[in-house]
Amino acid sequence: MTSFSAQVAQNQFLAQGADLVHAVMSVTSGSATAAAGLASAGTGKAGQTLVEAIIVDCSGSMDGEKIVQTRQAVNKAIDLLRDDAWFCVIAGSAAGKLLMPLSQATAKNRLAAEQAVRHLGASGGTAMATWLRTALVEFRKMPDGIHHALLLTDGKDEGERESTLEAALAECEGHFQCDARGVGTDWEPAQLRKISAKLLGTLDIIPNPNEIEADFRRVIESAMGKSVSNVSLRLWTPLGAKVEFCRLVYPEQFDLTNRAVVDPKTPQIRDYPTGAWGEEKRDYHMAIRITPGKVGQRMCAGRVSLVINERGQETKVAESMILATWTDDESQSALIHPAVAHYTGQVELATAIQQGLKAREQGDEARATQLLGRAVQIAATSNPDTMKLLRKVVEVEDERQGTVKLRRDVKKEDEFALDTRSTKTARVQRPT
Amino acid sequence: MICPSCGVDQINEARFCEDCGSSLSAPASGGGAASAAADPTACSQCGAGPGAIGADGFCTTCGHERVDTSRNRVEIAISPQLAGISDIGLKHFRNEDALAIVGGPGGEALVVCDGVSRSQNPDMASAAGVNAALEALRGAIACPSANHTHDLVTAALDAARNAVHAVPVVQGVDADPPESTIVVALRRGRGVSLGWVGDSRAYFILPDDARQCTVDHSWVNEVVASGKISLAEALLSPLAHALTRSLGGPPNSSEEPSQLDFDLPPGPSCLVVCSDGLWNYLPDAASLAALVRAQPAEADALARARALVEFARDRGGRDNITAAVLMV
Secondary structure, rough: OOOOEEEEEEEEEEOOOOOEEEEEEEEEEOOOOOOOOOOOOOOOOOOOOOEEEEEEEEOHHOOHHHHHHHHHHHHHHHHOOOOEEEEEEEEEEOOOOEEEEEEEEEEHHHHHHHHHHHHHOOOOOOOOHHHHHHHHHOOOOOOOOOEEEEEEEEEOOOOOOOOHHHHHHHOOOOOEEEEEEEOOOOOHHHHHHHHHHHHHHHEEHHHHHOHHHHHHHHHHHHHOOOEEEEEEEEEEHHHHEEEEEEEEEOEEEEOOOOHHEEEOOOOOEEEEEEEEOOOOEEEEEEEEOOOOOOOOOOOEEEEEEEEEEEEEEEEEEEEEEEEEEEEHHHHHHHOOOHHHHHHHHHHHHHHHHHHHHHHHHHHOOHHHHHHHHHHHHHHHOHHHHHHHHHHOOOEEEEOOEEEEEEEOOHHHHHHHHHHHHHOOOOOOOOOO | OEEEEOOEEEEOOOOOOOOOOOOOOOOHHHHHHHHHHHOOOOOOOOOOOOOOOOOOOEEEEOOOOOOHHHHHHEEEEOOOOOOEEEEEEEOOOOOOOOEEEEEEEEEEEEEEEEEEEOOOOOOOOHHHHHHHHHHHHHHHHHHHOOOOOHHHHHHHHHHHHHHHHOOOOOOOOOOOOOEEEEEEEEOOOOEEEEEEEEOOOEEEOOOOOOOOOOOEEHHHHHHHHHHOOOHHHHHHHHOOEEEOOEOOOOOOOOOOOOEEEEEOOOOOOEEEEEEEHHHHOOOOOHHHHHHOOOOOOOOOOOHHHHHHHHHHHHHHOOOOEEEEEEEE
16 A cells, blocks of 8 residues: 655745745655555555556667567566566557557466567557557457556658657546666657656666666556556646646656646546556655735635546545745745755756757757856856756866866767756655 | 625635635625624634634634734723723734723723734733733722732733733644733722833823833843943844743743832823823823823813724734823
């Protein structure tokens, strides 16, 4: 059974006339069965069953080392599954071919899958929409599990229109999560990000085929760590308020603003999808615009909670309040809460990297230098991992000023790594 | 539907004005406040209810905190010689000042508390403070005893401090615990005992003289007393009037009261106790005394208190304003 606890960090004080309230909600989930008030917040079992779809690119470009390593990685991934898990394997090319239909991970079925995977060949095009749709059909066979897909590709989605992929993603949204992986550097980060973002998954580069197995292991272990799916972040706001934004800001930066589900009968309540949870910590940053009050007035600018949906049953947990208090004391209203400041910086960092890399690709060196310089300036004090990746793309002259020179000899995989991992954030340092 | 406050036409279902935020379902003037006060579970801000106010005191429709609008203007007249007024002022949303007055065979007591806005539940802190002080003094006012007025004031300040500490604290909210100033004045015969914590004040007015009896527990006074800088320099600091002592507030902050006892001279005199919402507009005792004396000879204590409060409102009423007057 999964328990949730949450804490809201904010400066509730607003200057006269100010109308924007920021708050960071930190959520910790764990498997504390004894947690009070959570008796109904679980399945009664250790957790929900994992239903895993392994989708691998088998287009012509995968031929050679890539397909050999992929076969091995798929077999290892299936080995890792618990006996009660269910899985399917989809070979992707111009169509999504069901190599192994949805089956329980019994010894017999594992063996059958291994034999099917042995014949995994590489030929044909890349039409990811068909792959995803094939997975969706399989997931629908087991509506109650934790639905997770792992998609590996080495190239661009070329066999179909962009709108075809978007339509398929719209169908799949809410039915399963998907971690997307690109092997080598012939794929397009922006395109795979579209998939991972819509399907609430992660995105990463696998620079060399011999690293596929290790990456699959991490993905499967993380998927097996999830114990509850279909969790929403619920935000109640006062009548007339506007949610300026709602973002996941740790461990990744992810904008949920336009993902809210609103029941027209309760227009003040927005449910943002958060996917499945295991034992983990996540931070969400939200900004709510409200009608300004008078000095001394206090307002509940938001109530934020997590809602677990199980077979139509809703359980609301870990509710916290976001407050607004108007003051004429500038020393109070001028303060920006450290968590809000930190995550605002992390989002700017990711944006600067993505736009900087794009400018660099388009040959706009001045803009690329300026944007990546700004990224260095932020990362230097707040995100050592991203700083390391940045150093491979730019030469840092002065990290405090953000002065950099673009490197001439950047490896494509370093550029991809910086791009795909730009959304990974560092956690705000808590005062001890 | 036309918003009664700003006149902008609103969509039909709107319950409060999209343009100025005023309630569309309650009248714009005092009528709405009065009906909201009648049902404590209805919202005085957006008109929702009954039952709209949740257990935590916030409206489940508009999010505003419940406000006790009955405290917006409080006038208490015990006798023609003893009265006081507490007023919300013009800029603040609720009245966080509180006032209590009692008179009897054992003398008169006047108590003013000013809840510190940045703390939690400052309105509850000030109300708890005056009520506890009043209860502590009530017996001695109703029935004269041998107790010294000085000790009675000490006991009243103690009771007020304990009451402020007992005000509920909302967990997980980024604000100091409830906090309030206090000033207590007790007269018995010619003897006057004062006690205070913070910057609420007591003044003593004679026909030809006037004095501020209390010394604010403020940064300016402490720093000038320490001899480090001059008064003129200290007054330039944005910290000048920052409180250095109060009841409640953050752990380890000073709550130490000051007390002063004196005898009234023969002849008519007047005591005024007030919050900073008044004295901010009347910087010295002479200007405050002039305003009290400017009233007609037959004016009672309530009329004089009203003159003081209206003066502060006319000057802008930036803070809550409370003034109590005892004419001897």
